[in-house]
């Protein structure tokens with residue numbers, strides 16, 4: 001039972017080698033490690049999950065509705081622009097969440113400028129690279145009642 005659930009969508013397992021000019025050199029392991037440090041510092045439990053499967057992400061969001069999860073931080077990756085199923089899972093559970101993107105999706109191809117999540121999200125962070133995750137996890141901790149020690 002996590003306090004904060006950090007979800008990563010398809011192809012983010014390839015961070016570090018995937019189009020580094022767009023997504024940078026950090027690996028997903030590093031991003032998860034930094035998030036874990038932030039959560040450990042305030043005694044919050046963090047669970048991370050990366051999946052290339054829409055089904056697995058929908059199932060995990062559904063479970064979050066009943067397993068005590070307080071807040072979700074998600075980079076839905078390409079599902080941002082395609083997945084009504086994952087959007088509906090967030091609408092169904094009603095948990096607060098922040099949408100994160102490494103790149104500035106608004107400065108890229110037109111198909112990346114549509115998100116099925118942004119109107120439900122508490123906040124959207126894009127274009128900050130890995131710092132976007134750190135800011136989102138800080139906000140998630142603060143809003144979940146944990147002390148924010150990062151600033």
Ligand code: DQA
Nearest residue numbers: 075077078101102103105112
């Ligand atoms: C992304 C942007 C998406 O458009 C893309 O499909 C990704 C990553 C980002 O973090 O910038 O996989 O979510």
